[in-house]
Amino acid sequence: MGSSSSSYAPKAIYLDVDGKVQKVVFSRHCSPCDIKELLCSSSNIPRNTAIMMVDPEGALVSIDPTMPTNSPNSLYKVVPLSTGQLGEKEDMFQNVLSQVADQFSRAFRINELKTEVTNRLAMLEKRVELEGLKVVEIEKCKNDLKKLRDEMTSRGGGRVNCPCKYNFSDDGKKVTPRRDVPNYPKYTLSQETVEALKKPTFDVWHWEHNEMLSCLEYMYHDLGLVKEFNMNPITLKRWLLAIQENYRNNPFHNFRHCFCVSQMMYGMIHLCNLQEKLTLTDMGILMTAAVCHDLDHPGYNNTYQINARTELAVRYNDISPLENHHCAVAFQILSLPECNIFANVDPEAFKQIRQAIITLILATDMARHGEILDSFKHKVDNFDFTNEEHVTCLKMVLIKCCDISNEVRPTEVAEPWVDCLLEEYFMQSDREKSEGLPVAPFMDRDKVTKPTAQIGFIKFVLIPMFETVMKLFPQIEEIMVQPLRDSRDHYEELKQIDDAMTEAQKKKTENMSLGGKKK
Secondary structure (H helix, E strand, O other): OOOOOOHHOEEEEEEEOEEEEEEEEEOOOOOOHHHHHHHHHHHOOOOOEEEEEEOOOOOOOOOOOOOOOOOOOOOOOEOOOOOOHHHHHHHHHHHHHHHHHHHHHHHHHHHHHHHHHHHHHHHHHHHHHHOOHHHHHHHHHHHHHHHHHHHOOOOOOOOOOOOOOOOOOHHHHOOOOOHHHOOOOOOOOHHHHHHOOOOOOOOOHOOOOOHHHHHHHHHHHHHHHHHHHOHHHHHHHHHHHHHOOOOOOOOOOOOOHHHHHHHHHHHHHHHOOOOHHHHHHHHHHHHHHHOOOOOOOOOHHHHHHHHHOOOOHHHHOOOOOOHHHHHHHHHHHOOOOHHHOOOOHHHHHHHHHHHHHHHHHHHHHHHHHHHHHHHHHHHHHHOOOOOOOHHHHHHHHHHHHHHHHHHOOOOOHHHHHHHHHHHHHHHHHHHHHHHHOOOHHHHHHOOOOOOHHHHHHHHHHHHHHHHHHHOOOOOOOHHHHHHHHHHHHHHHHHHHHHHHHHHHHHHHHHHHHHHHHOO
């Protein structure tokens, strides 16, 4: 692949955040909504707050991909809009806050709450007798009762104020989507989009969150998963909404990454004709694991979790803390009746599906890369699609391929992801330095460059793994393996240019030094 054009290069602006300079990097293909969320996050302003941005002279700056760039000497400032500016939206927000405050105050009236629980139980029992509620509706009512009882017994603390810690006492509030299906627009996908979704060349940067949700919904219908698992289509929509809202606004590990991995899995299913070789249950496991594989990722990797002794590392005994957490959040969402896409699956079958999804998500821990790839290499030459152990190993390798598949995509789609990943790495290494923790060289902004970050990863991780999969599916060579080889060559060329420039600068400095001594 050739180098990307300038129109695809990431854009950077500099903000004044509490007197400190904050650099914000985003793709030119980000939507204004995505940029506003990124600006809110960077300026310590709650998500979805109405904001405006001003330059040092107080002039308004448009918040969109075409906004003018600035420098650290001419900082923009993000300002929440005042009450007068917000108008009807602010009034509605205040009304919601008042309702929440009223409900919160009611939670402390224990006697009234006990009476309410008793009355609600009697009412629900009567409804069951008179109306014969469906199983899902009964489960939902039971869930309402459980929440009321929990209010009586707990005044629970909130989420720990640390981006890498998660408090399970706050799960109900976090896991349930803030909006429901009526607010989830229905997009009709064009035939061109439907065909593009099946290919690794799909450009993931051109889509809003609601459009990505519609694409994921289409994939489940197209693969026959809705019919196979007897999913309620509305439940599928609610589940996808909950999934999206439980991905954080990290530079890399965000909902767009989730969509990338899921779309690549959907593409590999078609490219490798997996429908003819695996069961529909296997398809559902692969797709659902891909969708859930990085849920609630805090933006700080397992090494940080373990070295900083975070709550996740303590809970999971330093064993794949993030991947274990992604699994836990995934099944907390599925435990909600309104989000349980497997509600109509036989309990014994669901146990097997659950275990298989956990196995795949845990396989995405790169600390296990060598172990999993070696196991697959021993099976691939005599692979047996009727052997359960062989198929499980294949599914583990497939989700690993999809998880780190950005360099398979065209350069203009792949390169912005490198910038996003490095930004997340630099956030972690800066924090590690401030906390006195070990810093990995490949994450240190003072030591790593884009070419050095990518060359080793492509040569020693990506190409060997995809070439091993190619033994089983030769058809991926042209579409997936060759782009990796081209990407490797591209970054090696960039490194040669960087090295030449460094050497020239070094000689120039030496000559200037020698000239100074002669004088």
